[in-house]
Amino acid sequence: MSLLRLHQITKTFLNYGLDELLPDSKKPWYGKLVRSSLFWMRNQHKDKPTGARLRLALQSLGPVWIKFGQMLSTRRDLLPHEVALELALLQDKVPPFDSEQAQTLIEKALEIDNIHQYFIEFEQTPLASASIAQVHAAKLQIADEIKDVVIKVIRPDIEKQILADLSLMERFAKLVANLFNEGKRLRPVEVVREYRKTLLDELDLMREAANAIQLRRNFEGSDSLYIPEVYSDLSRKNVLVMERIYGIPVSDTDALLEQGTNMKLLAERGVEVFFTQVFRDSFFHADMHPGNIFVSRENPHNPQYIGIDCGIVGTLNREDKRYLAENFIAFFNRDYRQVAQLHVDSGWVPADTCVEEFEFAIRTVCEPIFNKPLAEISFGHVLVNLFNTARRFNMEVQPQLVLLQKTLLYVEGLGRQLYPQLDLWKTAKPFLEQWVQDQVGPIAVAKKLYANLPFWAEKMPELPDLIYQSLKRPVPHTVTQQQYNSAKPILLGIAASTFALLAGLCFVEEKAVASGLFAFTSIVSFLFAWRKTG
Known part of the structure; x- marks a missing residue:
């Protein structure tokens, strides 16, 4: 099975010319031999740019590789910008598996003979189907009340396929680390291990249930964000039952405008929700792409977000939060000396780093950005540039900061899509200043x-x-x-x-x-x- 899969992956990489990304001087003798013996598999897509070929190759390899590409698209610190943009186009949509098999898996997980023991209705046609799981609508009776719910069920035997592909990914990562001069900076082995943990966590729906319950509690009674109720007594490792929502997809701007949604307020609330999760709660939804975000149909003049799919969350400790907030404020004020000093004080860069040199490097990167009006400056890309500059001074970005960077890029892109004039800096600065004051005041x-x-x-x-x-x-x-x-x-x-x-x-x-x-x-x-x- 592993050898067959290895052959399929190798063939795909050759068909899309991905071997050409590796310089001839770095190719081992056996690699050159394989390539010459499989000459008929050489690049069949020479008319396409590198990013597009990489995206198509990952797409053809299936769900695990698609999700890996999606994760890589958020690592702007590792990939060229045009490649990251191509990978962001990857869609995690796959054909559904048999509905009767889904029903059997649910019954087995809940230890019941018939699904109607708990659910008075169960829709055979799935609402959505992704690489890890698919979702079915159902009706749940609790006492005298009937609740509309959705049931998320993990695909059968998916864990075996994932582990096999992850093993091959790690082999490729070690090969890249040994052959590329920039292997240390790219850290492919660490990237794959990070992806492995994230992917395996997504296979445990009880973890997702716990995350959703925590986020719901954090925003109880909020006008800004609503998290659907989870029925934890009916949830298992491979089955999750939660309240069904009927919001408008946040990407459907036409529908939002048609119902008279206050788009400016909606965009600003997205920023506020993000910073509240990060700095108030130290617990943030780290997969806030448009497919996981909806807008309530109720009260469009006071719009409320609805968040689903809480499988990936991020946390920051107190020190990281304080230094990050102070870094943002220093950026607002163009105090690059303070930014450099904060990186040293926080331990993000080595203690022997020359603060003056680091300050000059940050200034060189950021001053051209700040020549534009604040409303046109990408907050997320400033953070990416900061991390890239800091890496030259031996900074290794920690996983929680990578998740933060990824989520911020999502939030900013979403906000600008909803309201192009969004001044994210103006929205965030008062929040951050108040938070810092609350942390250090009497x-x-x-x-x-x-x-x-x-x-x-x-x-x-x-x-x-x-x-x-x-x-x-x-x-x-x-x-x-x-x-x-x-x-x-x-x-x-x-x-x-x-x-x-x-x-x-x-x-x-x-x-x-x-x-x-x-x-x-x-x-x-x-x-x-x-x-x-x-």
Whole structure:
């Protein structure tokens, strides 16, 4: 099976002339031998550019390779722009598999004899069919209520096919890494491994269900984004049951205009939803292409997005969020020195990087971009250019930042499609500035202290013993009485501040016992500081 598939892939690559992308000096002797012996398979599409030939080759190889091409289309840091644009045209649509087989898979997953035990109706004709799964409409009865739902079911035996193709991909990736001078920069093995994880995650629909539930909770009651309800008790690893939605595809601008949708507000809300997911929730839908986004038909003057297919999500830790927000703001203000310094401080580039050289490189790339009006500048492409420049200084883009870059490109493209005059910078800057202020201001400090209150309460019983043991310790001979006296105001200030802060937090909690313990500990700390400095 593997040898037959390898032969098919090799034949396809030769038919589309992809072997010509590899310089003759880098081709091993056995590669040249294979090519000469299979002369009849040579490039049969010489009239087409490289990107188009690559797209057609991947398309002919089937679902796994199509999705790989789609992923590569978002890696503008690895591919020439024209090739990335061609790969973005790949469509993940394949013929549906037998509906009776789909019904059998659902029944087996739910451990029932007949699908009508749960669903009073089940439509045999699928609503959609993709490389990993297909979707059927159904009606679910819950108590006295009938719900319109969709059932997503994984294709039979798809995992076996995926694993076989992934194994071959890894072999090709190692070959490219060894033969190309830029193998280290392109990191083909790491790219394939990243794709492997993403693809295998998509095979687990319980993961998608959990992601959808989290996103729905994050936007509960929001006018901006709606996530359909997931029926987790009827979902399994290969079956997902969720609420059916009847929105307008976001790509159908004619239908949106016909119903009087406020396109400017809709475009701006797409930007706000993205930044809210990234910076408020640290949990963002990372597959926001037009096929996964709809617009509610209700209240077109106050339009609401509907998001589906939550199989791929991204997360950022607190440090990444802060540095990313500060980077964006520095870009808004054209403070390239700050951008360079932030990259060093965050560890995204090595600590020994020359900040002045890095600043100059960023300025060289970005100043021509900023010569245009802000409304015409692509936020996503600025980020791509930033990562490309940083890579010259040995920055290795982390997976979460790659997902962020990909999603931002989707969001920006979608926003400009809906409302060409969208000024993404103007929409995003106030949000980012407010977020940074919330993270570093006094209120943020108070919230962090309040969040740590349970930890302090847990450690409280140990403090009297620790203080008593410290009081019994002799004064170190290396420290003079004059040094103690000099430190006295500082220690007293710390003790008094601690007392006031902890007492205030206790009163917020309105717990008399805790207040008493905190007050007692603070007083003891005060006396301890007085004794040490006296």
